[in-house]
Amino acid sequence: MPTAELILTGAKVRTLDPDRPHATAVAVRDGVIAAVGDETDVRDWRGPGTEVVSLAGAHLVPGLVDAHSHPVWGLDMATGADLSGVRDLDGLRGVLRDASRIDGWVIGFGLDHNVFGGRPVHRALVEDVLGGAPAFLRLYDGHSALVSEAALALAGVTGPRSFVQRSEVVCDGDGRPTGHLVEHAAMELVAEVMPRPSYEERRARLVELLSAMAATGLTGAHVMDLGDPELVGAVAEETVLPVRLRFAPWCMPGADRENLDELVALQGRRGRHWRVGGVKFFMDGTVEGGTAWLEHADCHGQGTEAFWPDPAAYTAAVRQLHAAGVRTATHAIGDAAVRHVLDTVQGLGAGGRFAHRIEHVETAPDGTLSRFAELGVIASMQPPHTAYTRGDHGDEWSRRLGPERAARAWRTRDLRDAGAVVALGSDWPIAHYDVRGVLATARAPLGAASARGGLTGLQALEGCTTHAALAAGESGVAGRIAPGFRADLTAFGLDPVAAPADEVAEAPVRLTVTGGYVAYRGTVDC
Numbered sequence: 001m002p003t004a005e006l007i008l009t010g011a012k013v014r015t016l017d018p019d020r021p022h023a024t025a026v027a028v029r030d031g032v033i034a035a036v037g038d039e040t041d042v043r044d045w046r047g048p049g050t051e052v053v054s055l056a057g058a059h060l061v062p063g064l065v066d067a068h069s070h071p072v073w074g075l076d077m078a079t080g081a082d083l084s085g086v087r088d089l090d091g092l093r094g095v096l097r098d099a100s101r102i103d104g105w106v107i108g109f110g111l112d113h114n115v116f117g118g119r120p121v122h123r124a125l126v127e128d129v130l131g132g133a134p135a136f137l138r139l140y141d142g143h144s145a146l147v148s149e150a151a152l153a154l155a156g157v158t159g160p161r162s163f164v165q166r167s168e169v170v171c172d173g174d175g176r177p178t179g180h181l182v183e184h185a186a187m188e189l190v191a192e193v194m195p196r197p198s199y200e201e202r203r204a205r206l207v208e209l210l211s212a213m214a215a216t217g218l219t220g221a222h223v224m225d226l227g228d229p230e231l232v233g234a235v236a237e238e239t240v241l242p243v244r245l246r247f248a249p250w251c252m253p254g255a256d257r258e259n260l261d262e263l264v265a266l267q268g269r270r271g272r273h274w275r276v277g278g279v280k281f282f283m284d285g286t287v288e289g290g291t292a293w294l295e296h297a298d299c300h301g302q303g304t305e306a307f308w309p310d311p312a313a314y315t316a317a318v319r320q321l322h323a324a325g326v327r328t329a330t331h332a333i334g335d336a337a338v339r340h341v342l343d344t345v346q347g348l349g350a351g352g353r354f355a356h357r358i359e360h361v362e363t364a365p366d367g368t369l370s371r372f373a374e375l376g377v378i379a380s381m382q383p384p385h386t387a388y389t390r391g392d393h394g395d396e397w398s399r400r401l402g403p404e405r406a407a408r409a410w411r412t413r414d415l416r417d418a419g420a421v422v423a424l425g426s427d428w429p430i431a432h433y434d435v436r437g438v439l440a441t442a443r444a445p446l447g448a449a450s451a452r453g454g455l456t457g458l459q460a461l462e463g464c465t466t467h468a469a470l471a472a473g474e475s476g477v478a479g480r481i482a483p484g485f486r487a488d489l490t491a492f493g494l495d496p497v498a499a500p501a502d503e504v505a506e507a508p509v510r511l512t513v514t515g516g517y518v519a520y521r522g523t524v525d526c
Contacts (some may be wrong), residue, residue, distance in 0.1 A: 003047025004029045006516055009039055011055040015481035016062055016466050028487040031516040036481055058510040059495045061461060062481050063219030063488025064435045065381050065468040066361055068425030072227030075205050077142060078429040080107030086115055089125060097129040103195035106135040112388060112490050113139060113288040113396040122178025123148050136190055140388060141286040142430050145181045147190050152177050155190045164254040166307045182289050206235060214242035214512045214519035216434040219488040223247045224280045224329060224471060242519035246472055248278035248329050253308045255317055264324045264334040273515055279321055281314060281330040282307045282335040288396045292334035298400040303334060315344045321350055327473055329486035338364055342371045355473050363401060363408045373419030378471040380423045381412050383438060384431035387445030398448050409448040413455055423471035424463030435464060439496060440505035458499035487516040
């Protein structure tokens with residue numbers, strides 16, 4: 001009989017496998033679960049080279065997966081000063097005044113829209129504390145930035161620009177840029193002239209980041225961009241990736257048949273613990289940035305246009321990818337954007353109902369919820385985003401939408417109750433990658449969503465395991481602890497299902513195993 005490389009014993013195993021819901025021991029061979037049961041079931045798998053780890057009563061669950069993350073692209077996004085703790089304009093000015101320069105630039109990320117207190121985002125609010133330095137301050141939503149006059153000059157941006165996708169260089173009444181850049185194409189104008197870290201710096205940061213993710217119990221991430229396949233591939237050859245990465249490259253407005261064929265050709269590109277699988281679309285932007293596609297305008301008269309200027313072109317692109325067997329994930333925050341994606345999937349016909357996804361779904365009317373289950377569309381939700389809103393609806397997100405739509409904030413539980421598959425994630429670096437925080441805020445939503453019921457402990461766990469596997473089309477190999485499934489495993493010092501949400505947020509991580517590789521080892525009796 002072959003022997004196992006790793007045996008875990010003395011655990012309280014919650015398998016999420018209906019054929020055997022609970023166990024105490026697991027054996028792993030060649031990155032796959034070989035046996036599940038008690039110590040007698042794994043005893044014969046033990047050999048002279050087997051590592052045996054006694055979990056001493058720790059709670060073992062299927063490896064946790066972040067269903068929406070940007071761990072490679074995020075290395076560039078999360079550069080410079082962390083502005084996520086800034087709460088008002090005076091605080092922002094103080095941080096910028098003292099911020100370290102990066103090749104002469106002031107660079108920051110995670111800036112909360114609420115810092116501006118309802119004022120228009122304008123470089124004049126911070127220009128005097130920058131000392132003439134070029135500055136690029138990314139707002140927390142990742143879809144907009146505030147840049148200084150010097151940065152605009154370096155990029156040659158002196159007035160409005162036209163884009164294929166819905167983006168904007170915001171200008172004043174005289175046509176002068178205010179420094180507010182909205183959506184990717186506009187931000188890229190300045191990003192192209194910013195200092196960039198070296199390959200060695202990016203490689204070191206990637207390994208450090210993935211190791212830190214594994215230390216929270218994370219074993220996998222659905223990466224909603226192409227990242228940098230060369231960087232990831234090189235790192236995966238040099239060492240073992242602590243977190244399994246599944247990339248979905250972007251399809252942007254203007255994509256023609258040749259572009260779509262290139263996306264199809266990328267599918268299946270892979271290495272150890274990483275692969276390309278799926279394509280990511282954007283149907284809109286963000287509520288705070290005024291670019292969420294809404295059925296009715298927001299309080300500033302914005303939000304009535306899609307990210308794809310011709311929504312029918314989006315539908316045609318999805319149809320072509322679907323015919324090629326490619327799963328899609330579409331960023332859709334506003335109610336009109338969500339409706340259009342659902343209509344698109346419905347138009348694919350009965351043969352088209354396989355694991356297409358909608359990312360975010362921040363506000364949705366009652367009549368929308370049942371369509372997710374009816375059409376087999378996955379709802380990919382990010383519960384930590386509720387922290388950017390307030391229970392009294394005094395935040396920018398709630399004010400823009402108004403009370404009726406703000407009352408429909410992040411309907412995670414309503415979607416589950418309607419029969420939808422709900423995969424959970426963080427959207428790092430938009431919110432922290434700690435998967436324990438994802439589990440906790442799914443159960444106890446914050447801010448504008450705090451009046452809504454959260455998920456049960458089991459539903460939250462499923463959102464990062466079995467439902468995440470369904471969202472990736474991997475339910476036959478991932479999301480459960482069962483023979484033949486991937487050996488992706490997470491051990492906590494408490495039961496993530498039964499423990500209160502606030503305790504889950506700080507749960508001790510005893511062990512993280514990705515593909516049979518021990519990616520993180522906490523305090524366990526070995």
